[in-house]
Amino acid sequence: MISGKFAITIHILTLLTKYPNDYLSSEHIAGSINLNPVLVRKEIANLKAHHIVESKEGKNGGTKLCVDPSKITLKEIFEMTFENINLGYAKNQPNPACPVGKKINENLSSLYADMNQKVSLQLEGISLEDFSNQF
Template structure:
């Protein structure tokens, strides 16, 4: 009896433990996927690259890639072709694509979340905190964008080849 309980707890403990190992990787990986995809397309140059091939190198499902491709397309970074020999193509030279553009294409870009429920309007802080946080958010979002704008896809390719 005592042994059974111990075993049960152990399983729960392991479950939590597994989550810990994943926690560091479990934010949205859309930006990482997008940079990866754009880098592959840049190396392919004029050749179309299908969602299946992209999915293989990223190690995910083709539909996940296709969803990403739609957003990169809407941002004007790539174009896609249907039919046999179809796939995705870079629209600009790698030196003309900033990581900021890739980020904006696939990620909403807020650096932190805000109050899910309206704070107490009776408290002087609660009444006005939302507007203050909004201003902080604007500043941090812009800082992130500035830094991403300083890097291009060409820099990524250079680093990929230099190691």
């Protein structure tokens, strides 16, 4: 199972990019994603921690982008919302007495590290502005 964090965050940021002058409420954003507003606020909390957006509390409050969407890439959003790309590990500790069990996780990790490098390179080439312009 893969959590929707990245997708939700991209959705939020695309909306904020489309309406750069408005403070959008979590309710409004949640209506576009069709998601509970609390979950939207949780992802916004993460974005705030990374100084990508700013929020205003109280009436007419909401959230607003505080970076230039042409200056931030999907790679940064990926890193804020996703550990890393991988194809999983067997949960248990493999048997260290077996030459395969002993090294399997190390070898998988190295394979996955290569994967991440390739994916990062791809995502680095796409700015938030690029992504938003597709809509």
